[in-house]
Amino acid sequence: MSELNSNEPRLVLMIDDDPLQIEFGRTLAARAGYRFAAAEGGRAGLRAAHEARPDVILLDYLMPDLTGKQVFEELLRSADRRVRHTPVIMLTAQSANREEQRRLLDAGLAAYLYKPFGYHELLNVIDNVLVFAQTRERNRQLERQARQSFVATARTLVTLLFAKDPCTAEHSNMTADLAEAVALTCGLAEQDAMTVKLGALLHDVGKIGVPEHVLCKPGKLTCDEMAIMRLHVEYGDEALSGVPYMETVREMVKYHHEWWDGCGYPFNLRGEEIPFGARLVSVVDAFDSMTSDRPYRNSLPLAEAHRRLRAGAGTQFDPALVEALVETLGKFEPRRGRSLDLQFLEELSPVV
Numbered sequence: 001m002s003e004l005n006s007n008e009p010r011l012v013l014m015i016d017d018d019p020l021q022i023e024f025g026r027t028l029a030a031r032a033g034y035r036f037a038a039a040e041g042g043r044a045g046l047r048a049a050h051e052a053r054p055d056v057i058l059l060d061y062l063m064p065d066l067t068g069k070q071v072f073e074e075l076l077r078s079a080d081r082r083v084r085h086t087p088v089i090m091l092t093a094q095s096a097n098r099e100e101q102r103r104l105l106d107a108g109l110a111a112y113l114y115k116p117f118g119y120h121e122l123l124n125v126i127d128n129v130l131v132f133a134q135t136r137e138r139n140r141q142l143e144r145q146a147r148q149s150f151v152a153t154a155r156t157l158v159t160l161l162f163a164k165d166p167c168t169a170e171h172s173n174m175t176a177d178l179a180e181a182v183a184l185t186c187g188l189a190e191q192d193a194m195t196v197k198l199g200a201l202l203h204d205v206g207k208i209g210v211p212e213h214v215l216c217k218p219g220k221l222t223c224d225e226m227a228i229m230r231l232h233v234e235y236g237d238e239a240l241s242g243v244p245y246m247e248t249v250r251e252m253v254k255y256h257h258e259w260w261d262g263c264g265y266p267f268n269l270r271g272e273e274i275p276f277g278a279r280l281v282s283v284v285d286a287f288d289s290m291t292s293d294r295p296y297r298n299s300l301p302l303a304e305a306h307r308r309l310r311a312g313a314g315t316q317f318d319p320a321l322v323e324a325l326v327e328t329l330g331k332f333e334p335r336r337g338r339s340l341d342l343q344f345l346e347e348l349s350p351v352v
């Protein structure tokens, strides 16, 4: 496929078993200023699509070795991304199966052209399809850039947070692994569970903005210091505002200190007003805090942490998520001291 801004004439590949039809296509392409390649039959056409990398394919529906439908489906399965995305115009009889035509259009077929067609008709369809394909390719590029920016931002924020406070780093790492496991227990799809994992990893990202004498104080916080510490929710919310694809993660950051009974902060949301991811992070966050050593206290025994979780079900926590966490802990072994692994970000298709 020609590069987006290339001035080289576009290459049209015609796949047809009829040599007369191919000659017709060649003449029209030459008159319109397109480059032209042809393949006689479906199998030859598939080879040519991979070798020539055309900008558009004119594909005959009725061919003896493979039908146009089969060729199109093979193109969609190609390991070559450019081949998969080459726009295909199906040349077919007016009487063709309408339902199948709709299915192929849904699958990504660019257009149908009914035989017999003339010069202007063919040219019109090719021109329109090429403009559409160019717009679509540009959108794909923008999406790729936004995705790269999302991954880079997530990496930067995690790195900054972990550099600021090793204690928060260890806690966030643990919370992330456990939150992902609980999300899977709750039946979330893998991609959604990974989003929860990222939300859990970043839930305290606003602590970057909390002064160190408060953040790392080795004793109980005063009321004033507590008020400063609570601002981490707002700092985190601000840090993520406007970052592409971060809206779901931002909700977990913003609402992870809300309580099921409405007594949390900063908005006193209650029950299902609190987004699911934030409710999930809240319960896992509390569990990990209880079961890890802090400068001012030792960790609680596991049985006591379970008791406190259950005691908080319906007040601090979503009762269903307390049960999901307990169930997850029965099969999931939290591993402390594990180094941070952000590889999952590459697999994550971020959802707005």
Ligand SMILES: [Fe+2]
Binding pocket: 203, 204, 232, 256, 257
């Ligand atoms: Fe927090």
